[in-house]
Amino acid sequence: MPEAMLEVSGICKTFGGVRASRNVSLSVPEGKITSLIGPNGAGKTTLFAQITGFLKPDSGSIRFLGEDITGASPEDIAQAGMIRTFQVVKPFAGQTVRDNIAVGAHLRIRSRRDALAKAEEVASEVGLGDRLDQDASSLTVAGRKRLEVARALATEPKLILFDEVLAGLNPSEIRDVIPVIRAVKDRGITILLIEHVMQAVMSLSEYTWVLNQGGLIAEGEPRSVVSDPHVIEAYLGKGMAQRIAAREKTDA
C-alpha cells in the first residue's frame, strides 16, 4: 500500500500534567480534503503545531512524503511543501497585501519582481485582487482569512494545514470562502482542515478525524462520524447520545 502523504504515528505530548496529545495516529491521503474536528480544548491546534514543527512531540513520529520530519523546524517543513495557517490570523501588519503574499512567493522565487507578480496572481485567485495595495492590517476578518490562504498558496505547497480558516466569519462570508478552498484542492493541493464550522466539514471534507481530550475517538466519512455516539457525547456531554436517540424514537 502506498504511504500516505502525511503519516502521523503515535504522537504524545504532555504539558505540565495535561496530556494534550494521546497516542494520535492518522494518515492524510494525497489530493483530498480531510479534516480534524473535536470540541474546544481537544488538542487540535497542538497537534497541528507538532506536525508543522512549532512544537516537539514527546514521542511518536511524523512522516511527510516519505521523509521523517519529526522535530524538524517550521522553515524546513515549509520548504518540503507543508504550510500551515494560524487560527488567530497573523498578517504582516504595516505591509501591503501584495508584500504579504510576496513573502510566501519568495520561498520558491528569488527575484523580487517575479515574487510580486506571483503575489498579484495569487491575490486574484482568492479574491484579493482589488486590495493589493491596502495595508494588510486594515483588512476585514474575511479579507485576512483570504490573505492567509493566499500566502500559503504563494509558496506552491503540496499540503496546506488550515487552522480554523472559517472561524469568525458570518454565514455569507463562509459561503464565499468555501469555493476558494475547493479551488485550492482543484489545483492539486492536499488540504487538512481544523474546523468547527460543521457545514464546511460536511461540504468540503471527504474524511474526518475526531479528537477529544487529546485522543482520537472516531474517524471516517463526516456523515457517519457525526452520528457516532462517542462523537455526540464529546460535544454535548455524557449520555446525550442515548437521550437524542430516545427523543427521536418518541418523536417518530
Place this chain on the structure above:
Amino acid sequence: MRTLIILAAVFAALALVPLFVVSDVWLNIAIMVLYSALLGQAWNMLGGYGGQFSFGHAAFFGTGAYTVAVLQVQYGINPWVGLFAGGLAAVVVAAIIGYSTFRYGLKGSYFALVTLAFAEVLRILSNSVPITGAGVGLLIPLQVAPSNLQFADKGSYYWLVWAMALAAFLVAWWIGNSRFGAQLMAVRDNEDAARALGVRAYSVKLRAIMLSGFFSGLGGVFYAQYFLYLDPHIAYGASVSIESLLVPIIGGIGTLFGPLLGAIVLHAISEFSRDLIGDIPGISLVLYGTLLVVMVLFLPRGLAGLLIRRKAAPQTPKKTEAEHA
C-alpha cells in the same frame, strides 16, 4: 525603482556640498550630519527593517575604530587596510552577538539589554588592556597624506564619509527591494507566520546584524581617522549607541531616508540650541531625550511617518467577481 533614482539624486546633490561650502565650520557640520546618517542607517538595518532594537551598537562602532587605530599605532599597518579590517572585525563581533542572542531566541527588550551588556563588556576590556591604551586611549599620529587616510582639507573627509553613507543607503535600498529584505521584514512583523512560510528567521536576523555591524564599524573607522583620538568611553560608551538609535527613530524607523532626515534634525537642534542657549554641557542631550520621548509617544513612525501615508481600507468595501463565485 523610483526611490533609487531619488536616492541617487539626493546623494549626487550631497556630493557637491564641498564645492559650494567654503566655511570649515559648516563643512564640519555637513560631515557630522552624514556621519550621523551613516550610524543611523546602520542601526536602521537591524532595528528598523529587522525590528531588533539594539542598545549597544557602540560594540560595532568601537571595534571598527579600535581596529584601525590599533593596527596603525601598534603595528604600523596602513589605515586603508585598517579600514577593511575594521569593517571585518565589526562583522565578526556582530556575528558573535547575533549568534549568542538569536540562536537562543532573545528578542525585544531582552535583546536590547544584552547588546548593551556586550558593549559594556567591550568598554571595560578596552579600558583594561594595554593594546588599546587602556584608560588613556590611543592617539593616532598626525601624518597627513591620502595614503594614510588622513586629509589636509575637510572636503576630502566629507567625501570619505559621503562614500560610506552612500554605500549604507544603497544597501538599505536593496533591503527594501529584495527577497532578503522581504524575509527580514516578515520576521520583524510576525516571526511565527514568517517561519510557517519557510523564512529562515535565525539566518535572516544574523545576516541583518552583520550588515548593520559592518556599517557601524565603518563609522568607527571614519571617527578614528577624522578625530585621531580614541578612548574606551568614546568608542564603546553609551553616546554612540544612543545616537545610532535616536537618528532613525526620529527620522523614521524602517524607512530609507529616515536616517538622513533624523541626522539633519538632530544636528539642526544641536546648532540651534547652541546659538540660543550657549555651549552648555548636556543641553543638546536634554533636547534629544525629550524628542525621543515625544516621538515614541506621538510619532512612533518618526518624521517620515508623517510623510508616508499607508493605503487604508476603501470607504465602501467592493465585492469582486471572485468573491461572488
Place this chain on the structure above:
Amino acid sequence: MPPSGAFSQFIVSAMPDLAIIIPSVLNGLTTGALYALVALGLTLIYGVLHIINFAHGALLMLGLYAVYYLNTRFGIDPYVCLLIVPPVMFALGYVLQRGIIGRASHGRDENILLVTLGLSIVIENLALFFFKSDTRIIDTPYSFEVIQILGAFVPEPKVFAFLGAFVTAGLLWALMTFTDLGRAIRALAKERKGATLVGINADHVYAMSFGLGIACLGVAACLLLPSYYVSPQVGQGFVLIAFTIVVLGGMGSFVGALIGGLFIGVVEALSGLFLGESLGQIGIFAIFILVLIFRPTGLLGHKV
C-alpha cells in the same frame, strides 16, 4: 600528612589570605544588599507592568540628590529622610507612569524601553546642568563608625543598609500579601482582563505599582548616600547591575532580588579582588548575558 612538595606549596601560597577574603565578602554582601534594594523596585515594576524601566538609575540619582540637599541644606539626617524622600519618589513615579510611560507602548514593549531611555537621558542631563558634574558626599556622625564582624571592620552605614534591604523587602511582601492594594496589584499582574472586569482600575494600580518601585529607590537613596556619593552619572552604574539581579533572581520575585543582589555583590567584590577593580565588573555582565541566554526566567523563576 601535612602538605609537602612544590605543588602543594604552590597551592598554599596561591590561596589568598582569609583575612582578605572575609572583608571582601562582607563588603560584597552589604553592597549587594543595596543593589538588591535597587533591584526590588525594578523587579516589582517588571513583575506587575511587564516593562523594563531604563530610567531606574537616573531616578535613583534624583533620590540621592534629594537626600543630599535635605542633609546639607536643612541638616536632616539621611535616615530621617526615609520619611520624606520615599513618599515624594512614590508620587513622582505615579505621575511618570500615568502621564508618560503608560501611554508609550503602542503595542511594542521596546517603545517603553525607548521612552524610559529618553527619560533617563533627560533626567541625567538636567542634573548635569543644575548640579554640575562633581561628586558630592555627605558627612554624618556615623559615616566612619565601624562594627566588627568576623574579624573585619564593616562601616556602620553599610550594616544599616544591609538591614534596611531586608526590612524593605519584608514590608513590600507584607503590603502585597495583606493589603487590598497588594491584592489588586497581584491580580492585575496575573490577569489584566479579569482584574479590570472585577472593577480594578488598571491605569491607577499600574501607576501605584510603578510608584512603589520608585519609592524603593527613595529608600535605597537614603540608605546609600551615607556610604557612597552622588553625581549626575551615578545612576548609570546601577542600571545594568540591577537588571542583572532582576534577571538572575527571576522577574517579579522579591526573594530572588534579595538573593540575587547579595550574590552579585559578592561576585563583584571577589572578582574585583582577583581581577582588579576595572575588570571586576565584567563578571556581572557576563552573568547577565549568560542568564538571559540560557535561563531567562531567572535561577529562581518558573520555567516558561
